[in-house]
Amino acid sequence: MTKMTMVGALNAALRDAMVEDPRVVVFGEDVGPLGGVFRVTDGLTAEFGEDRCFDTPLAESGIVGMAIGMAMNGMRPVVEMQFDAFAYPAFEQVASHLAKIGNRTHGKVRLPVVVRIPYGGGIGGVEHHCDSSEAYYAHTPGLTVVTPATNEDAYGLLRAAIAGSDPVIFFEPKKQYFTKEEVDVTADVPPIGRAVVRREGTDATLIAYGPAVPVALAAAEQAQREGRSLAVVDVRSIVPFDDATVTAAVRATGRAVVVAEAQGFASVASEIVARVTEQCFHHLAAPVRRVTGFDIPFPPPKLERHHLPSVNRILDTVDELQWDES
């Protein structure tokens, strides 16, 4: 066990993967000598050389398109999109090719490409630097979409993503980048597709992922003090989705709130509400509710706290789960 930041955990995962497998290459904007604007790729060019970790021209479609070709020719590219909104220029390459070439070729061409996207708010960033864009990718068949909420998962899930055969969109909650936590890099790599119960509880279940997990845990902590016991499930893998873990947790409490930073309309949170309700309907004492970002463009820094799911908003929503059989 070592104490490290999420950036450190991600950096260790890249380094360890590069050591183990010479097919792993890392590229993107500023990932070379600078080590990425968040330093996730720090030291990789120095250690592995220009051919294994390198800067590209400033063009995201180019980055993803080139990664696809490199994967066709046997390599395992891990590319960085500098911020969430700057992945949009690559959207056609992601949606029309990265997600679909495996299917298009009946599995003859698999694309083991990892696209790392720092996402979400909470860092006082200006517009275009704080989007939560996971729904765009989760809605695109053929993409695996994961997001760690702990530093240990950051390490493990990134290792699993790089080791797999399919394209993975890897969302990194950037507001947690510099939080230190214990990380056991020797722990078993968590299989992609498994949610995890982060906290047991008996009254209601909070379902969250990525940057919403610490907020959900804080809410559960606060609820505890107020006499209510909330379970917290960390979804971790948005696609494939772990129905078994999530529905078991919801059935056990009969009440649930989905917490996510992204705007709520047609979102991953909508999906979770829909599938949990489908699968747990007769176990539910109240409709599954959502605490999400508002349906607005990400706000300027001084207003973002109003937009982001907060402990209070979660607890208010839990309060509305018809406790008195209303």
Place this chain on the structure above:
Amino acid sequence: MTKMTMVGALNAALRDAMVEDPRVVVFGEDVGPLGGVFRVTDGLTAEFGEDRCFDTPLAESGIVGMAIGMAMNGMRPVVEMQFDAFAYPAFEQVASHLAKIGNRTHGKVRLPVVVRIPYGGGIGGVEHHCDSSEAYYAHTPGLTVVTPATNEDAYGLLRAAIAGSDPVIFFEPKKQYFTKEEVDVTADVPPIGRAVVRREGTDATLIAYGPAVPVALAAAEQAQREGRSLAVVDVRSIVPFDDATVTAAVRATGRAVVVAEAQGFASVASEIVARVTEQCFHHLAAPVRRVTGFDIPFPPPKLERHHLPSVNRILDTVDELQWDES
């Protein structure tokens, strides 16, 4: 009342808007002398000249980006994306600018741009020609997203979209392009944001939009013969969503199925299930179910019938709505 195809209705809407308002300009790929690959812009260059309806270089980001600038300078561009998947290169311009400049400038710069996207399957098209991509746009705050299911709505909603002040993503169900229906072009333009009950029913409510509406209606017709009375709501306007009409219809029957062609995960259908459940929970006898496309890339022509929502699949799902209090 005149009998016209949906293509004819859309063409009439463009023509009438161009006659009424000299700021309306139409451009895109092949929309000039050819009149569009589906002929929606047929005759417009001949009638209004090259400056009002013109072909662009082959670049979708360019088309949307230029439209944004033209709208900044007082015009009302209506642009065509040739097929659904070919709008993806414009995704950054749509998500980071078209949707957000109004908000960014506190309403100082409004962008009355209409982006027309022929969408959906059922035409035996090859890959990339049949995507249902409405969720990407509906999830993006700042975009109005509408889709007609009838030729009269095609006319009316396009007029409303062009006349409005905000960017509209206008989804045209291409499998209905050449179906003839009565159209009253003198009817009041339907306000954007209103769903419509297409068929009354007492046992369950089908909620559909665009190309799924005729299928839902056919299912209701068939159900009628089998002794079950299904209401059909045509959502029409995905954003803004008409909660009042939809929830009233669901409450009246206590059971509902959402029908949409797009893959279901994190989709507009998920959103409808989530919000209807939130708002109608105690009126529901069974969970709201979805009949959507599978979570797969759009299939090759010979397999698409298995993928698209069918009358049978809708009726099977209605059958599962726990009629015997299971």
Place this chain on the structure above:
Amino acid sequence: MSSSLESVLDTVRLIDPDGSPVPPDRYPSDRYAIPADADLVARYRSMVLGRRINDQASALTRQGRLAVYPSSHGQEACQVAAAAALRPGDWLFPTYRDTVAVMERGVDPVEILTWLKGDRHCAYDPLEHHVAPQTTPLATQLLHAVGVAHAGRLQGQDVVAMALCGDGATSEGDFHEALNFAAVFRAPVVFLVQNNKYAISVPLSRQTAAPSLAHKGVGYGVPAVLVDGNDVAALDAVLREAVAHAAAGGRPVLVEADTYRVQAHTNADDPTRYRTEAEVEEWRPRDPIARLRTYLRARGALDDAQEATITAEAEALAATVRDGVSHGPAPDPDDLFEHVFSAMTPQLRAQRDLLREELVAEGADR
């Protein structure tokens, strides 16, 4: 092989449209020499076969056996030369229009046409043939070619990628990014633009205000060559040189082939709406097959017997294609779910099972 290929923005032509050889002192560069007769006879054969497949496939659309066919009728010189210039391990990145190039690379034409028959998206094995799936989203495949070439360089392979696109596709952002990435990373890619003057209905004048598409090479530091796209001898010389240059120096080359789409964009298109028959007529005498035939016959390199053999081969091939496209098993509905991920997700398994049940019930109903 030198890597100091120069841009040649005067059209390289080695055989005139009337079939007579261009005197070498009129070549715009002394790098090029007319290919040997044997090579040209091979190209001739491939072009005749290609033309036959183009026309057969178009006929199959009229019979409803193929949903759609984007023909390269009239562009067979580009098709054949692009594939022939490649060495065994090299890669080809074709578009929807490049059936004949893919065929020339050794892929079975029935497999190639399967996507237009509607059975599956890409029926051949890209890795076996080093031929990417025929790509529809314009210009996107150019970046994949850069990736394959760059990965080749990093892994010490001697591999060149030949990336094809049309004049319209040069307007897409991905064209720009691909040329630029290739130049910056010194990726051995030959970009061949088949400038057939139209993007569906949109004429070249709406795609560019530059004197040629080859001029675009300048902005990337990529040598560019303009070649008569209906002169297979010139294409052969230019593309082989380009492949050699790319292989030797690990540097991209841009080749613009000046050609013409004499038929409709696809069978679904109506070109009378946007161009005159007179314009098309101007191009007919420049047909690549007739031109090469005149040249070879004049040199005595092609005789009646050879021609008869080739024609017979073409007919046999057409029959095979007609037959192959018209028959064959219906695709398996399980295919819908089988290949989305390398391991099927629980969600997809449930969806597959639902469909299976429906199909059983449907069968029972019948």
Place this chain on the structure above:
Amino acid sequence: MSSSLESVLDTVRLIDPDGSPVPPDRYPSDRYAIPADADLVARYRSMVLGRRINDQASALTRQGRLAVYPSSHGQEACQVAAAAALRPGDWLFPTYRDTVAVMERGVDPVEILTWLKGDRHCAYDPLEHHVAPQTTPLATQLLHAVGVAHAGRLQGQDVVAMALCGDGATSEGDFHEALNFAAVFRAPVVFLVQNNKYAISVPLSRQTAAPSLAHKGVGYGVPAVLVDGNDVAALDAVLREAVAHAAAGGRPVLVEADTYRVQAHTNADDPTRYRTEAEVEEWRPRDPIARLRTYLRARGALDDAQEATITAEAEALAATVRDGVSHGPAPDPDDLFEHVFSAMTPQLRAQRDLLREELVAEGADR
């Protein structure tokens, strides 16, 4: 004004780095003449004010008053000349780095900096000033500039759009599409690339393999000019000519300004990781302000009294900015919902009401 502007791929420079005038027979084109002293004094003043604002804003980030500031310190010649070249109705399309250009267009610096203060995304009125919001997604604004210019042409306006971007942004697909659309539609746009040699940490050699970025004009049929980006006299001459050319012929021009980012990308950046101090030192003697000062002083066009006035003005402006950025009301939470659509949707109204209730409760709690 003639519209036959030629590409000038030798650097246009009218004043040498040491402040001495370049003899006109060494100009790479005879189109250019050194601006009048009065104009240059005006540019001098603007550059001094711009430099002061750059440095003031950087200081405000250290004090936590601004979240971040991308400074154009060292690029003030480009900033000032770009804005000064425009006529009253013309449009400016700036990036995040172009605070000083926006200021030179008459926008209040406190309003400009509001987005970096975190209150709102863009505080000035783009339509009032004909200045687009400062754009972050790279190269995207170039297409908006084309749209404004094209719409201007269609509506009979005499309007030119000046579109700014950096060297890194030239690699984006939108750069390509914008140049090409402008050329094909003959849209009066002047594209000014401030080539400051870095895109954050990525050096120019990773953006292009061409001899210059101006070479890109060739592929679009757009005249291109390379200019010393630290020589405001040259920039002034070139950009005025470019604007006139665009206005007269309705044709785009590409201008590459050869300059350097002497400071970090933003205050959050650490340039020691990717470049040497020695490299930066090479550029210091080429400072645009010192150069023009030497020139003007030598000509007797700038005296101590004028300098003192300008310095005082700069200090006063800096004080105003410091004050304006440090004070002012907190933004209204209703702003979150108010402007998403021109009419608030029922869904947003409900969300706004929820937030209002929360804030009332929060207030009650305190």
